[in-house]
Structures are given as C-alpha cells and as structure tokens.
Amino acid sequence: MRGRPTVGDERAGQGPGSTGIRRIALVGIEHSRLGGVAGFMNTLANGLLGRGYEVEIIGLQPSSPGNAYAFERDPGITVRTIQESIPPDWVRLDRLDRLNPRKVAAARRWQRTRDRGVAKLRPIVSGWGPETLIICTQIQGMEYLVPAGLEPGNPQGPYVIAQYHGSRQMSVAVGSVRRLRRWCANADRFLALTPTDAEEFRIRDQLNNTGFIYNPVPRQRHGPAQREDVVVSLNRYDEQKSLDWLLRAWAVVSPDFPQWRLRLYGEGPLRDELAVLIHELGVSGTATLEGITSDPESVLRRAKIYALSSQDEGLPLTIVEAAVAGVPTVSFDCAPGIRDLIDDGVNGVVVPKNHVSGLVTGLRQLMADDALRERLGVRAEQDSGRFALDTVLDRWEDEMRELTGRSTPRPAVV
Amino acid sequence: MTLSTEAVCAKPDTPVVSVVVIGYNDAANLSRAVGSVLRQSLRAVEVIISDDCSTDDTPELAGALLRSDPRVRYVRQPRNSGGCGVPRNEGMKLARAPFVMFLDSDDELERHACYNLVKMAREEQCDVVSGRCRRHHLQNDTWTTWYPKLYQERRVLLDIEQEPDFLFDSISTNKLYRQSFLEEHQLAFPERVKYEDLQFTAHVYSVVKRFGVIPETVYHWRIYPTDVRRTITHQRSTPQNLADRLHAIRTASGLFVEHDKPALLEGLLGKLLAHDARITVEDAADTDDPELHERLLDLIEPELRAVPREFYQRLSAMARVALGMGLMRNRAGIQQATMASRNRGSLAGRIVRQGDRLLWAPWSTWSAPPAGSLEEFLTDLSHDPIRDTPTPLMRLFHVLDRAERLPVGVRLRGTTHDPLLKFTGRDEWPELTLRIRLRGRRQRQEVPVHLSSVEPGHIRWQVDVPRFSNRDNQLQTRWWLDIRTTGGGLVNDSEICLGAELGGFSFPEPAGATSHLRSRIELYVTRYGDAAFRRARMQGRPAKAARVLHRTDRLWEEANSRSRRIQANIRERAYELARRRPVFKNLVLFDSHMGKQYSDNPRAVYEELVRRNTGLDIVWDFLDPDGHPDYHGRRIKRHSLPYTQALGRAGSIVDNQGLPAWALKRPDQRHVQTWHGTPLKRMALHKLENLHASPETVARITGEAAWDALVSPSDYFERTLVDSYRFTGKLIRGGSPRNDVLINNPDPDPMLVRRLDLPERKSVVLYAPTFRENLRDSRRAADVLLDLGRWIEEMGETHYLLLRSHYLNKFAVKREYAPYLMDVSHVEEISDLYRLSDMLVTDYSSVMFDYIWLDKPIIIYAPDYENYTQDTRGTYFELRDDAPGPFCETQEALHSLVRTAREDQARMTETRRSFRDRYCGDEDGKASARVVDFLLADRQARR
Incomplete structure (x- = not known):
C-alpha cells in the first residue's frame, strides 16, 4: 500500500511509533466541498498520510453539485460518504407543530435518514480500537458517531478529538453552543482554532478539555516578490467588511502619498455605494474597486500593505495569507483571536475598531517608513510558520502523544 | 486491514498517574469512583483501591473491577483505622506511576482531570499541581466551586507565601503529586486522627518549590444532606471533633513556623479566629446543654489566648466582641454579639465607659473585665473605626x-x-x-x-x-x-x-x-x-384556588409589560393632539437629565423663578414622581399622558439634555436649553466619526438643536458645543445658573452636613468619575477605576471619600467600608457635594469646570487615559497637558497628591486660575436671573 513508510524511515519523534496511534479518521459533514472544513480535512489527511498514518476521511453527506470540488487526494486515503443523497433539513417540532401533519412527516423523514446513516456508520465505528484517533471536525460528526456506538472514555475504543472551526463568538451567533457542550464535553480533547477561543470555551462553556491548533495555511514557493506602492484589501463589498472605514482613512492619508494606490478586490452588494463614496471623498485617482481576483496570492505578492476594516470576523485567515506573502497587515480589532494572528507593532498593526484616526496612523506609519514595513513583513512571514503544514502536523502529533501518555517531559525550566 | 491492538494500546504496566481510591463500607459508591478514573481521557492511569477493612461487599466488588480492567489493583488493611490516613498511606506505597492522586470512594474525578494536571506538571516541571474542585450538593442537586478565586488562571507559584489564600483550600484530593517529591520530603498522612488533610496539605505547602495551578475542574466533591449522612470530617462541634481540629491547626502552625512561612501562619491563625473559634463560640451559645457549653469554651479558650493580639485586628468589631464574650462566659453577650455580626454589620449592645476605655457590653448582666486582660482587649471599641460610621x-x-x-x-x-x-x-x-x-x-x-x-x-x-x-x-x-x-x-x-x-x-x-x-x-x-x-x-x-389566582396575577403583570408598544402609540397620538390645541403661555415645563433628577441648571432657574413670584404655572417631570423630596411643586410622571399634554402645550420648556425623540418643539413654544456640562469629549458634528458626515447625519444633529435659547457659560463652550450643533439662535451668555450658588453661598449646607454625619476630623474628598461605556452595569467598576480597599488602607484614617458615580456605573461598596467612604449618588444636587467637600478627584467629567469656582483643590485621576481619550470621539484638548490641577494615572500617585493637596495650595491655585481663564468664562452669580429675565421678557413680547 502506498503512503505507509517502513518504520526505519521515521524521523525521531514522528509517526505512529512515537504517538501510539496507527489510524486516523477525519469526520466532517462533506468531504468534497470547496474551501472551509473539507479543504482542511484534505490538507491534514495528505499530511498525516505522509507521516505514516493510515488515514480515512468520512463525509456524512455528498456535496451538492454546485459546491462539489475534486481535491487532489492521495489514493492511499480511504474516503467514505455515509448518506447517499443530501439529507433533509432538521425540523423543529414545537408542541403545536405536532398537530401539523406536514411538519411531523418532515421530522420523521429527517429522523429516518439520520437512523439510516447511523446504522451505516455503526460497523465502521465498532471496528475501531485504541489504535485509532477520530478527528471530528464538526459537531454534526459527533451527533452521528455517538449514536453509532462511539463511547468517549471507553478504554477499548478509539480516541476522539472534537474540533470547532469557528470562533466562540460565532458559535454563539449561529446558536450551536448547546450542541457543542452536549457533544464535545466528553470528547478526549476539544480543539479550537486559537488560544483565545480555547480560553473562552473553557470559561464560558465550562468545557474542561479545550486546547487549540491553528489551521494550516498552504504556502507556495516563488521567486522574490515584485512589489508596487499598493495597499490591498481582499474583502467582499458588504456591511460586515465595512470598507467605507478604509476609504475614509484613505482620504486622509492619500494626499501625503500621491504615488500610493488602494486596491479593493472583491464583489458584493455595496459596490455602488463604495463607488459613490470614492467619488465623494475625492480619491477616485488613487482608490479603485478591482472586482474579484482568481489569484489572490499574486495580488498579495505585488502589494506592500494589507488592510482589514471589518466589523466582525471569526478568524481572518486572509491576514495569514498576506503574511505568507510577506505583507504586513493593518487591521481593526475585529476578531476575538486577532491578537493571536497579529502581534501589534511586531508583525502588523492592530487599531481599535471603527477608529479612523487609528487606521490613518497605522497606514501612514507603514507607508512612510520603508524599513519598518519591511521588518514587519519579514517578521510576519516568519511568524506565519506557525501555520505551515509541518508545524501544524507536529502539533497534532503532540496532542496524540499527550493523550496516549507518551509525551516526554520537556527540559527542566531554569 | 487489521492492526494489532496490543502494540499501540497504552500499556497497563506503564501508568502515568496512580490514583489511590480509599473506601470503607462504601461499595455502593466505589464503582462509580473507580469508573471515573478508568474513563479518564488520559488512559495511562492505574487505580489502587485501598480498602480500610470494609465489612460490606467491597472486596467482591473490587475483585470484579480487577478482572474487568488490568489497570485496577486492590489492597486491604488488616483492621479498620477509622480515618483516611492509613489507607491513603498504604495505597501510596504501592503506586508505580511518576504521579499520584487521591480519591475518596464517594467522590469522582472529572473526566479530563488527569490529562490536564499531568500536562501542567510536565510542561512546567511542577511538584504539585492543583485544580478546581466543584462541590455537588446532592440535597438540591446544585453545584458550587470551592474557592473559585484561587482557580481563575493557570500559573506556577514558586512559594505558596505569594498567595497564602491557598491555605483555605486544604483538601488533598484536588491535587496531583509527583512521586519523587512525596518521597523526597517523606510526605505522608498522619494516621488515626481526623483533619489529616489539613496537616498533610500544610506539610506540602511548607516544602513545595513549584506549585502549579490550573483553572480546569478536576474533582467532584459530593456533599450529602447532613441528616442523611456526614462525611468523616464534617461533624462540627462535638468536643472530640473540636479537639482534633485544634490539634491539626497546632500541627500545621508548627510546620509553618519550622519552615518560615509567616504569611501562611498568619492566614492559618486568621482562619482559626474567623472560622473555627467563631463557630465554636456560636455553637456554645446555641446549645441547651450547659455541660457541652462549658466544654466547648474550655477547649477554645487556650487557643484564643495563644494567638498574638495583632491577629484579632482583622476581625470585624462584633466578631471580635463575640470571642471576648466567649472568654467571659457571658451567654447573653455571645448571643447579642453573634446575632449582630451575622446580620450584615449591625451594631448591638451598649458601650460602657471604663476608665479611659469604651467597652462593649450586652444588654444584660455584665461585669467589667480586668484591665489589661484579653477579654478587655477584645471588647474594647475605643479605637474601632465602627464609631466613625456615619448614621x-x-x-x-x-x-x-x-x-x-x-x-x-x-x-x-x-x-x-x-x-x-x-x-x-x-x-x-x-x-x-x-x-x-x-x-x-x-x-x-x-x-x-x-x-x-x-x-x-x-x-x-x-x-x-x-x-x-x-x-x-x-x-x-x-x-x-x-x-x-x-x-x-x-x-x-x-x-x-x-x-x-x-x-x-x-x-x-x-x-x-x-x-x-x-x-x-x-x-x-x-x-x-x-x-x-x-x-x-x-x-x-x-x-388550588390560590394557584389560579397566582396565574391570573402573573398573566395580568405580563400583559401590562407587553403593552409597552401600545402605550408608546397612545402617547404619541396624545402628544399630536396636544400640539394642535393652543399653548398655555403661562405654563413652564422643567426637566433635568431627562426626568431623572431635580437638579442642575433647571433647578437653579426654577428656584429663581419661585423667588420672583411671577405667577407662572410651573411643573416638573420626573421618571419617578414619588421621589425628589426637595421639590414641593406640581410634578408629573415623564412619558405619562399628562406629560404629553404639558410637553405639547407648555409655553416654555426649560431642560438640560433634550426632549424625547418623539417630541418636536412647536413654533409658538419657547425651548430654553441650559445644557448640563462643559464638554471635554468632542460633541455632535465634532466627533471624529462625523468628520465626513452625510447630509442626513448633519440634518439629524442640527435638528436636535432646535432650541430658542442656549445658556452659554464661556467662549470655550461657544467654540465647542455651540459650534458642534451649528446652533445659531439666541445665546444667554455669562455663566451657568447651577454655579450661582457656588458664587453666592459657597459654604456647606448645614442640613446636609448634619444628615450625612461624616466623621468631623477627616477631610472630605469627592470622587466623581465620568461614565464609561465599557464598565456599564459592571460590579467591577469600582475596582477597575479605584481600588477601594487600598484607598481605605492608605488614606482612610485621614480622609473620608464621597463616591459620586454615574448612574450606569454603580460602585459595589461593601458594608465594612462605611467608616471610610460613602456612595453619595443619591444626593441629587451635586453642587451640595461640591460645597461640602474639601477637594475633588475626577477624570474627564465636566464637574471640573464647575468645581473650579470654589477654588478648592482639584486632582485629575485618569487611570485609563490613553484608552478613554483615543476612542472614536476624541477630545477637544489634551487634558494631560492642560488640566485644572495635578494629573495622575496611578492610584499611588493619586494618594500622594491627595496627601499633599493642602501644602501645594499656591501652585495649584495658579494652575486653576489659568485653566479657568481658558475654559470657564465668567461667573457673577446672576446667571439664573438672566435666564429668568429671558423667559419673562419673551412672555411679555409674545403678549
């Protein structure tokens, strides 16, 4: 079988020999959907396979044709889909709804589909022992696995690590906190995306098993970047991204830096408003709405500063993408985990949210001072190493070792 | 594709944690306790069941557990020891893992306890790691946390002396011990005595070098209803139990002395006084058995006499007195004193002068204790701050x-x-x-x-x-x-x-x-x-009938609260109707801070109007018309129907903030805006966020300023507020009506002085911080801005603090602070407080622009200056460079400034004068008269 190296190949401290885990099952709702969690599962699966694990990916349902995407995937990875078609939506039955036959039928339909899926999953789960680690990337995965016989805490069963691919704020906003507490409190580990979120989940939801691992951000190697005097934004034109703040700040800064340009890549409902605003602020010469780009990476590699003026973000990974391209970011304090991404003044600039003068100061600082900007850029690129696949895989293996009790004590603290 | 399970499974012969589970005749609970260990997320654990020679079916149960899981081991004592010490020690001897934990058969480990504790111990090289313990009260199925304050954040203590409060967490079971550490210090539980945890933990605290603390819950302590069963250590106040406890405390204090841990010793003796001695004395007072009464007091007496006197200082007056009454064997005295100390700081009994001392005595028979005795010391209130408590x-x-x-x-x-x-x-x-x-x-x-x-x-x-x-x-x-x-x-x-x-x-x-x-x-x-x-x-x-009445009552309440929207509709309709009918030219509507107060400029103008006896018909609106005892005229409830009529038909309106959003001034009404303060933060169109305001925003903001006249105290005010609203109407220049009293009668109001009853020898400091959005409704407000405990410690003897907070940022003031500070937010007219106080401490509040007219010290204390001034609004000038008095950002600096305020008079007067010249205009004490003149002249003109 491909992808399974011999034991002698293993570097010290890597692979199944060091962690006590042989097989890893990644469980998510869909395994072939463009972007998001499916992309993460795929990247991680490829990486873990490369380190000698047997890897399988389990998707609970197929992707709709519009969203489906064929990932580059090593044939050594087993891929399974539980439901044959997209299951019906969940139906909430209130007391009065029980008199509504249509709703009752819909609820039954949902329940039948769920039961079929669980039944199909049952033999798979019962085949797993303590040599297996389940990485459950979405709460729905736990909602299938536990009825299918997964018993967190059973010493004869597999290890389970549950993940939440969003910020705590987001889990509140989409109303999944109760599900999360119910299904993830018992998993062996519950991993968030940032230390801030892990802390929040621990304090606010009394989850005692929280930790975090950053998501890997893919990086490609190119020659040296050709940079122009450009501030760039890769954000949708909508309320949430509130690009008008950036434009207002630009109107203040721009006159002092006539050769600099602001390029807003994206699309969205506020396009006309933004166009009007650009005209009103008198910056039509320097700020442009560029529309959607298919190659954000080369856009970033031609720019010098990345700017983010959002109202609310989960974990804005575009900041990391910019950092990978060696571009420092000036950002509003718009996400709970923003300080995990940007160390203010070291690899980027964070300013208070909706604070024009802060944004102005931040931009001006970086535009005026080439040395500072380059220093921040280099540091950002270095720090983005936290998000490199190899580092992330190391972290995953650390987690496995700690679970199986094989972690070796670190050198004594002086 | 088959994998060999054995090769990778956590091997049972290499555990990371050994958990010693002790039990005596508790087979019913034992398997749950053991199960909680076997189901740990860290699977490399071993369970050592240490059976204290149970006579029930514990051995059979342990045998079954042993067979079901290779990680279980079992040891049985040859005879029952009656405590926790022996079985724990025996279990500890068998432990093979590098880490050891203890578990009682009726409790449980949290599922991730071992994982979290071991992770901390390994990452930080800790000898002992302690986690949060949750108490499960089975009687009503509620959970509480054991000393939650200690377990807020992850940290390593190099010496427990840094946080002596850990003394209170004296249980041994919520901690993970490194085996080598236990061996090195030969740590073991004392055997055949109760309270072995206290002694063991005291020993651990005395010698531990790296003590880890994690915020995660690790232990579930099940608390049984006391009448069903009592855990061994929870039988209070049998003489034997008390004797055991006192023995444990003596041992622990010996250890602390031996290892030179003064803070821990202090904590332990403090706990003895505040907890053990108090409970014993109370129990002695409550019991009907005279023999038990004597016995308990006999036991505690030598302990009390052994404690150095300075440790008694930390007790509240009544708690201290209760101990003294215990020593004096005065039963009525104990009862009165404990009742008073239990009832939120009330003061019972009487005070008797004995020579040069003031002694506490109960209302019953009492004979004076001998001079110089501990009894006298404990009941002596001569120097107790409680006598400074304002009435x-x-x-x-x-x-x-x-x-x-x-x-x-x-x-x-x-x-x-x-x-x-x-x-x-x-x-x-x-x-x-x-x-x-x-x-x-x-x-x-x-x-x-x-x-x-x-x-x-x-x-x-x-x-x-x-x-x-x-x-x-x-x-x-x-x-x-x-x-x-x-x-x-x-x-x-x-x-x-x-x-x-x-x-x-x-x-x-x-x-x-x-x-x-x-x-x-x-x-x-x-x-x-x-x-x-x-x-x-x-x-x-x-x-049954009562329940029906109850439900109806509830529904009625709900219906009332739900109809808010409807009420708002009715209100707005009524207002529209009122606007169509002719105005009452003689009716003047007054309002201060949108109905919250009877105060400020409108009050000054109102009082001037009353003095002139003009025959105008005057009405005030209040949100709470039952309050405001200083106002004696006609009043209506804000947002009520009479209010809509007054608002729609009054000839003149005098206010200081603004009309409700649904109201629009009529052309034949006169609206005199007296404005409530001089702005420091940018206002209206001057706010940074309104730098590029849309035409709609400009229209909305200028629309708010549809005033006929605006009181403008200074040029600075005209440059800032007047301009920010683009107000172009009539300006009534030359001072604020509210400041007239400061010019005409700057002495304190004797009635208020009497009513507040502040200690005479202390100088009075008024602290008036401004509103902070981020501290809204937060109990923490006080601590964030000013550490009241620290203020009392350093300044309390010489200064009395009056706290005047914004109504949205309430301070949480403890009862025992009363001799040193008072929340005066309920005093409506802040100028009464200006006149009463000896100096002002504020931050960005506009009170500084008014207080300056009294020519008393002003200190600017702005601990969050950067944060506050650099939000979206911005300020008109840099307060730090241009303040009416010394500026400080730390509490330490504040204290020293307050201390030296008197000596610094000359320099501070100069600063104040220059600030006043720049920002405060002119006050001649006739500002209210000018507003009244305007109102009367206008009425004349309209006739």
Missing part, C-alpha cells in the same frame, strides 16, 4: 421580640439598640416608621411605630400592622421590612432582625382576594438574615 450607613440593631395576633392584622413588639447614642440620650424622642415594601415594587407602606420607652442606647417599641396597602395574589408573596429612624436631623434606614423564637409565627391575612381562602402571613428570615413577611404555603382545597 445613614449604620445598621441599627432592631430586633423583633414578640408578635401578637390582632383581630385584624398583627402587633409587633421589639427593641432597638443604639450603642453610639445617635438617636437616644436626648430629651427629644426619635421617630420610628416601619416601612413595608412588596417584592418587586417601589412604593413603600409607612406605618408609624409607637415608642413605649426610650433610654440612652435602648428603645422599646410596638407597631400595629392592620393591613398591607400593597399586595398581590402570587404564591409566597413577600414583603420586605425596614425601619426608618429620624431625629435631630439624622436619618437611618435599617432592616430588622428576627428574634429566635419568632420563626414560623403566622396570622390570618387581613384583606384581599387570597384572604377569602384563609391564607396566612408568616414571619421568616430572608437569606440575608433580615425579618420579612410572606404568605404561607396553602394546603388542601384553597391551594
């Missing part, structure tokens, strides 16, 4: 002695202790009023109290409550009680204590729907220890 903050000790049924209602008899002689000892008798408030309502029913005798320090009274004027039909309706005492210009409101034999007294409900169901009202003690009334639970057939 309004004091809690008089009202105790309800008897209750009698009347044909209708109830008669209550009680006594009031007034040891500081605030209300008694004069010819004139005080007046007492019983106030009854229905839960959830604001109105109070006031019932006059009849005094039967008044002696110095002691009042006997009786009061008849024939009926409750506020009532509802809900089950278990509650009425809160307190007594207002007035006399000699002083006012005091205090709750009532319930005499011991009155619990459960009840009488028939005098009136109302439920009274037809033969409901009864009973006296009971709230969880704060105060006496209150409630409707007793109904039994039998009436209960």
